[in-house]
Amino acid sequence: MALLSVNSLDMGFGEDDLFLNMSFEIQPGDRIGLIGVNGSGKTTLFKLLVGDYKPNKGTISLGKGTTIGYMEQHVCRNLDRSAYNEVVSVFSHLSDIEMELDTLNAQISAGIGDTNKLVERQAMLHDEFTREGGLTYRSRARSALLGLGFDDSRMSLPVGSLSGGQRAKLQLAKLLLCGAKLLLLDEPTNHLDVQAVEWLEEYLLNSNSSYIVISHDRYFLDRVTNKTFDLEHKRLTMYKGNYSTYLPQKQERELTKQREYDNTMREIHRLEGIIEQQKRWNREKNIKTAESKQKVIDRLQKNLEKPENAPGEINFTLSANERSGDDVLLVENLAVGFDGNTIFENVNMDIKRGERVFLIGPNGCGKTSLLKTLMKLYEAQSGRITLGEGVKIGYYDQIQQNVDSNKTIFDEISDKYPAMTNTEIRNTLARFMFKGEDVFKYVSDLSGGERARVLLTELMLSGANFLLLDEPTNHLDISSCEALQTALMNYEGTLLAVSHDRYLINSLADRIYYLTDRGVEEFRGSYDEFMEKTHKDEVIQKPKQKQESENKLDYKNKKERDAQRRKAKADLNRLEAKITEIEESISELEEQLQAPETASDYELATKLSEELQAKNDELEQYMDKWAKLSEIVESAES
The missing domain is CATH 1.10.287 (Helix Hairpins)
Incomplete structure (x- = not known):
């Protein structure tokens, strides 16, 4: 049975139609990627599905028992609540049951009220609590926060002290945990580093929920979708398979x-x-x-139906005006920091002409600072940077500070490239979808995607033979990401790029440098090969040590960690066996309480209720131990 059915849907604002005659169904197990250029109506469709907007025509029908989860429904409004409690609030129904069970236990123990009715109510609530995940909801909330990059100290912070990106992560965690059968995910990887995105991928792949996801992260779409909806020319076309198959x-x-x-x-x-x-x-x-x-x-x-032209897409090439020498960049023992605090040290890199090199690493490790130091925008604490003969750098700044907000787009290009005629400037800007009066928009009024296209225009015109790109696909829609990727594949110069776009890295990388506070580790090949070499989620913590004594210490520490891990796993197995034993006892007591002969025997009912309460208390203690020990085992194994 379909979770959701859409029939003959028309939607638009004023005289502008977004889409016409849209029809589709969502079945259990569907994992759908929703593709379309900016402005095609993807987010509007989500708002229609949750009832925020009304369609001009057509119907939207939910299947029996279908609930929809949408990120906008989980805005964090209580700014004094801790991050952890904000996420746990999605389980308010379970916490209410928990509170009522505590009250019932107290009443039964004190002999207040009709014990039979109280015990009956207690048994019913306990079944509901267990069935709906009451025994694990707190650990699930904590696990989601850990996966999205919150450590224990951040979990305890009030929501009001968190950044916009951190609050968005809380909304995402609440959405994932809300229990909806159909999730609507609108750019869920925004604000997430690679490790958090990989956690989200695994979560979705193991989820029982169906979902529709809007994302410009092509690698993410490849991993988590099995169908693709393409919204183009006001029509929705459905394809089987993920993004690369589509x-x-x-x-x-x-x-x-x-x-x-x-x-x-x-x-x-x-x-x-x-x-x-x-x-x-x-x-x-x-x-x-x-x-x-x-x-x-x-x-x-x-x-007869005439094929329509593809929607507006950027179309450009990158070329170098001059050829550089074979040696492009040599970095020796570079250290960078501010106010006496070192961000990283011992960075060594050697990049040759024509190579496509990507710099990756966790958020905050200093990737942008490294590029800015290469550009001499920051001063190094120590080390040496040598550029090769004839190297001309083209720099793409992810913060988009290289454009003057007080100028129009036309003036921005005209002032930086005064030799170009007005016609040449207009023709160039048209390739980046700035046509007609759009060229006279002020940079300050542009969206992030439009500013990115201005930066790409300047990058194309620079004729540089060595490109330093800092998150170039940020703010770009999928078609623009594809155009940039094609341009970089055909570029004959040298590339060093910081990027979280795994699809781009997979397609282009000759080498990858992984940056930590102690230096860089070099890997040859694509992102997938990098992940294979580092055993998927394993992140390199430090470069190999040369001293034999330190190697012996590492070996000793590893043996100790392995022993601790084995002991923790054995303890965990014993705990799980004990929990199973207690749960069986609880089931037996509940059966006895529900037996007709017990209902007529007040003393027996009271005794069984006390035993049941004691067993539930014992189970809760063991479950707390199990949750803590599980985290220790998971941490040791990772």
Whole structure:
């Protein structure tokens, strides 16, 4: 049975239609990626599905028992509540049951009220509490926060002290834990580092919920989706498979439509020639033939659908005006820090002409600072940076400070490239989707995506032979990411890029440098190969030590950790066996309490209730121990 059905949906604002005659169904197990250029109506569709907007036409029907979870429904409004309690609030129903169970236990123990009714209510609530995950909801909330990058100290902070990005993570955690059968995820990887994104991928893959996800992260879409909805030209087209599977399907579909159109037009032109010939002969038989052929043309034209041009996409190339020497960049024992605090040290890099190198690492490790130091915008604490002969750098700043907010787009390009004519500037900007009066927009009024396109325009015009790119796909929609990737693949210069875009890294990387506070570790190959070498989620903590004594110490520490891990796992197994034993005892006591003979025996009912309470208390203590020990085992194994 479908979780949700959409039939003949039309939506627009004023005279502008966003989409027309949209119909689809969501089935259990569907994991759908929603693709479309900015402004195509993706977020509007989400707001329609949750009832925030009303469609101009059509119907939206929820299946029986279907609940929809949407991130906007989980805004953090209590700014004094801790981050942990904010996430736990999504389980308010369970915490209410917990409180009532405590009250019932106290009443039964004190002999207040009708014990039979109290015990019956207690048993019913306990079943509901257990069935709906009451025994694990606190540990699940904590696990979600850990996965999204919150440590224990941050979990205790009040919501009001958190950044916008951290609050967005809380909203995401609440959405994931809300228990909805259908999740609507709008750019869920925003504000997440790579480790948190990988945690989210695993969570979604193991989730029982169906979902629709809007994302410009192509690697993420490849991992977590099994269908793709393409919203283009006001129509929704459905494809089987993830993002990479969808691309060739879409291309083949468009080629087929173009062939059908071309073949039909050839047939129409052929028939028109026959009609013209028959009319020249102008006999009765000829006129009837012409009329017959015209009916065929009318029928063909009635069903003829002309393929539409692709929506506006940037289209550009990157080229170097001059060739650099073979040695492009040499970094020796570089250390960078501020106010006496070192961010990283012992960084050594050697980049040759034509290489495509990516710099990755956890948030805050200093990747942007390293690029700015190479650009001489920051001063190094120690070490040496050597640029090769004939190297000309082109820099893309993720903070977008390289453009003047007080200028128009046209003036920004004109002032930096005064040799260009007005026509050349307009033609160049048109390739980045700035057409007509758009070129006279002030930079201060542009969105993040529009500012990114201005920066890419300047990068293209620079003719640099060594590109330093800091998160270049941030703010870009998927089609723009594809265009940038194509331009970089055809670029004959040298590339050093900081990026969290794993799809881009996979497609381009010759080498990867992983940055930590102690230096960089070099890996040859793609992102997938990097992950294989580092055993998926394992992150390199420090470079290999040369001293034999330190190697022995590492070996000793490893042996101790392994022993601790084995002991913790053995303790965990014993705990799980004990918990199972207690749960069986609880089940037996509950059965005895519900037996007819017990209902008529007050003393027996009271005794069994006390035993049940004692067993529940014992179970809670063991569950607390289990949760703590599970975290120790998981930490040791990771």
